Amino acid sequence: xxxxxxxxxxxxxxxxxxxxxPADHPLRxxxxxxxxxxxxxxxxxxxxxxxxxxxxIAPEKLLRALLLQVLYTVRSERMxxxxxxxxxxxxxxxxxxxDDPVWVPTVFSKNRDRLMEGxxxxxxxxxxxxxxxxxxxxxxxxxxxxxxxxxxxxxxxxFQRKNQPEQPPPDDPGNPTVNFHAEKRSNxxxxxxxxxxxxxxxxxxxxxxxxxxxGNVMIENRNGLVVDTELVQPSGKAERDAATxxxxxxxxxxxxxxxxxxxxxxRDFVAGMRDLNVTPHVTQNEKRPGGSxxxxxxxxxxxxxxxxxxxxxxxxxx
Numbered sequence: 449x450x451x452x453x454x455x456x457x458x459x460x461x462x463x464x465x466x467x468x469x470p471a472d473h474p475l476r477x478x479x480x481x482x483x484x485x486x487x488x489x490x491x492x493x494x495x496x497x498x499x500x501x502x503x504x505i506a507p508e509k510l511l512r513a514l515l516l517q518v519l520y521t522v523r524s525e526r527m528x529x530x531x532x533x534x535x536x537x538x539x540x541x542x543x544x545x546x547d548d549p550v551w552v553p554t555v556f557s558k559n560r561d562r563l564m565e566g567x568x569x570x571x572x573x574x575x576x577x578x579x580x581x582x583x584x585x586x587x588x589x590x591x592x593x594x595x596x597x598x599x600x601x602x603x604x605x606x607f608q609r610k611n612q613p614e615q616p617p618p619d620d621p622g623n624p625t626v627n628f629h630a631e632k633r634s635n636x637x638x639x640x641x642x643x644x645x646x647x648x649x650x651x652x653x654x655x656x657x658x659x660x661x662x663g664n665v666m667i668e669n670r671n672g673l674v675v676d677t678e679l680v681q682p683s684g685k686a687e688r689d690a691a692t693x694x695x696x697x698x699x700x701x702x703x704x705x706x707x708x709x710x711x712x713x714x715r716d717f718v719a720g721m722r723d724l725n726v727t728p729h730v731t732q733n734e735k736r737p738g739g740s741x742x743x744x745x746x747x748x749x750x751x752x753x754x755x756x757x758x759x760x761x762x763x764x765x766x
Contacts, residue, residue, distance in 0.1 A: 465540035485575035505559040512542045526553040587670035592707040595687035597660040600646035607640050649682035664690035688717040715741040
């Protein structure tokens, strides 16, 4: 017998979002780790908020939502709020009941800015890393570093000449017509009016230049977990400077290894690593003028090349 295509929705539901999420879903162990870290951060939240006035978005829910945005690559907070309207998995992870209203995107953004100003993201990251170290999931000897460009929320139109006199308002002040073709633009003479910290940069030759910041990560080579991050302004040596800063923060006095690609094969970087009691497992760049900075202290070991390659593969995957 053929079933009927009934369109009328049920009025009541007796299943919570918790019952809808499979027991083996990968977000379940993530939620356990996140909840433990947030409980440890509760005293920090108490210091950030006053005991009276209009209640804000719970910082725990806000951080869980931001984590979902990263894990599922949701490209805007407006789309994240849209997902929270109908995605029961997202509602369960954030801690919203099926009937709870979703926040207005602008309100969510303002609460997020307030939370980030208290350096909560770094404290949250540190608590998660402590859990990984307690479970013996991280290596304290072998690391890899790499960097990428994080595109700024600023358009090319905002990249204007410094100290430029005020122009009469265009026909469309919100989206003016700007013709910057054939104009020589550089970070020395121009800056973004909407994000002054952003710099015009490109990842490598053949790629277009974008307004961006330089994001850098250090991972450990046991399970490929991120153990440190550094955000800097792009420059010719920003990646190497960030790697040096992260290497300085490695705890302990024993010698460690740091793998990197051939962009790090410079004499200053290699010498700086050795001064920090770090063995640089850097891919050799024989085409560099003067040859590679990696000498027999590293290349005499037969497993150096494979160790470096293994670390770089994990870094690229992270």
